[in-house]
Amino acid sequence: MWRTMYAAGFAHHKAFETMGPRQSVLTEEIRQWLLAGTKRGRPLEEVVKAGARRFEEFERALLTLGEESGSLEEALRLLADFYMKKHLLMQWVKKQMVYPVFTGLAACFIAPFPLLFFGHPGAYAMTAGSGVLILLSSAGGMIAAAAARYGRQPAMARARMARALTTAIEAGLTLGRAMRLAADASANPEIRAFIARIGERELSTQSIGESLSGCPHLTPEFVAIVATAERTGDFSGLAKLADLYEDGFR
Numbered sequence: 001m002w003r004t005m006y007a008a009g010f011a012h013h014k015a016f017e018t019m020g021p022r023q024s025v026l027t028e029e030i031r032q033w034l035l036a037g038t039k040r041g042r043p044l045e046e047v048v049k050a051g052a053r054r055f056e057e058f059e060r061a062l063l064t065l066g067e068e069s070g071s072l073e074e075a076l077r078l079l080a081d082f083y084m085k086k087h088l089l090m091q092w093v094k095k096q097m098v099y100p101v102f103t104g105l106a107a108c109f110i111a112p113f114p115l116l117f118f119g120h121p122g123a124y125a126m127t128a129g130s131g132v133l134i135l136l137s138s139a140g141g142m143i144a145a146a147a148a149r150y151g152r153q154p155a156m157a158r159a160r161m162a163r164a165l166t167t168a169i170e171a172g173l174t175l176g177r178a179m180r181l182a183a184d185a186s187a188n189p190e191i192r193a194f195i196a197r198i199g200e201r202e203l204s205t206q207s208i209g210e211s212l213s214g215c216p217h218l219t220p221e222f223v224a225i226v227a228t229a230e231r232t233g234d235f236s237g238l239a240k241l242a243d244l245y246e247d248g249f250r
Contacts, residue, residue: 003076012038030054043067058160061184065164068181069171078163085246097139104135154217157188159245162222165208166235166242176203179211190216 005015016035022028033054037047045067048060055063059079066075108131116124164185168178180203183195194215195203203211209227212218222241229235 003073003080006076007073012044026054044072056187058185058187061181061187062160062164065168065181065185068177069168069173071167071171074167078160081246082160101135101139105132108132108135154188155245157186157191157217158219158222159242161186161188161191161218162238162242162245165226166238169235174204175208176200179203179208188217191218 001019002012002015005018006012010018013035016031016038019031022031030051033051034044034047037050038044045064048055048063051060062075062079063072066072109128111131112124112127115121115127161182165178165182168181169175173181179195179198183192186192195211198211207227207230209223209230212223212226225237225241229238
């Protein structure tokens with residue numbers, strides 16, 4: 001919704017006002033935060049950085065990149081695509097869990113049945129109830145773990161970095177700034193630490209391939225496509241590689 005309104009020319013605060021309250025508690029907290037900050041005339045980058053736990057690291061990086069490079073619409077599209085795919089994954093996980101959870105619930109009531117048969121209804125109720133609570137809490141934990149794991153996958157980190165690097169360079173940002181924003185967008189602590197150790201002068205003067213040589217989680221094909229893109233000046237191949245990573249290519 002934010003991307004659609006931004007593309008239509010809405011000011012940020014007007015977009016947040018128009019979309020109205022969100023059903024998700026966390027999403028509504030973020031909307032209110034962005035609305036209050038932008039309504040006071042604060043730059044979006046400043047509002048997002050001050051949002052602390054409200055925003056993931058890669059969200060901050062992509063929104064900052066979008067503001068600095070004039071490609072906020074693209075940054076919002078990338079975020080929307082990421083969360084849509086994450087939502088679809090959660091739906092798939094839930095479907096896969098229906099049968100085992102149903103079977104487990106049945107077992108919670110059937111297994112302790114001898115307690116009820118021999119005249120211990122209180123013990124039966126306590127045992128069955130405890131089993132149901134444990135099963136449901138573990139099922140929720142599995143879904144939460146799958147959601148967290150989705151964003152941490154090295155392939156997803158590579159995809160985010162590839163898109164951010166392509167956007168930043170095509171927008172004309174300096175090489176050093178593009179590299180640091182792309183590393184932040186990856187949201188991978190090892191990639192960010194690797195880029196952080198490189199001096200500003202090196203990042204700005206040596207090739208991207210040289211800077212990324214030995215970087216954790218970046219595969220040979222990633223570095224090779226970056227090298228080709230630098231020679232040709234066409235970074236569209238890097239964006240296509242990001243599509244492959246998101247579709248399951250490892």
